[in-house]
Amino acid sequence: MAKKSAIDIGLDSKQRSGVAAILDSLLADEYVLYTKTRNFHWNVTGARFNDLHKFFEGQYDQIDATIDEVAERSRALGGVSLGSLAEFLKHTRLKEQRGEALDSDEMIAALLADHESLIRHLREDLVRAQEKFGDAGTADFLTGILEAHEKMAWMLRAYLG
Numbered sequence: 622m623a624k625k626s627a628i629d630i631g632l633d634s635k636q637r638s639g640v641a642a643i644l645d646s647l648l649a650d651e652y653v654l655y656t657k658t659r660n661f662h663w664n665v666t667g668a669r670f671n672d673l674h675k676f677f678e679g680q681y682d683q684i685d686a687t688i689d690e691v692a693e694r695s696r697a698l699g700g701v702s703l704g705s706l707a708e709f710l711k712h713t714r715l716k717e718q719r720g721e722a723l724d725s726d727e728m729i730a731a732l733l734a735d736h737e738s739l740i741r742h743l744r745e746d747l748v749r750a751q752e753k754f755g756d757a758g759t760a761d762f763l764t765g766i767l768e769a770h771e772k773m774a775w776m777l778r779a780y781l782g
């Protein structure tokens with residue numbers, strides 16, 4: 622008889638670990654993007670300081686909520702969430718950046734490039750979750766996150782005129 626705590630949701634352990642790896646990369650990316658957005662919230666300067674300071678805060682708050690959802694979905698599928706900065710840096714597909722060297726347009730362009738990169742990765746990841754690992758729930762979950770990044774990217778793009 623299966624253990625009471627065994628996961629019996631129609632996905633075998635291979636499918637679930639494949640999806641967990643997708644969620645690991647996404648969690649690491651979201652954490653790096655969260656940190657970069659927060660860095661720019663602190664270090665932005667110039668005529669649009671007040672506006673961008675608040676705008677970046679709104680975006681990192683949203684990313685923060687996503688981070689929690691991604692980590693907890695991984696746990697729900699039987700995975701172990703990454704939980705250290707070293708692990709995030711090892712798994713991320715994004716690059717860290719120092720804030721003080723950039724002007725406000727360069728900050729916006731850097732964040733926009735990261736959101737767009739994440740959107741492209743998510744587009745592939747959600748197809749893999751569905752087609753390779755048979756996990757419609759994660760495919761749907763990733764689709765929602767992709768759409769949220771598309772909206773955040775639009776708002777960043779709008780600043781650049």
Ligand SMILES: [Fe+2]
Nearest residue numbers: 662663674678
């Ligand atoms: Fe603040």
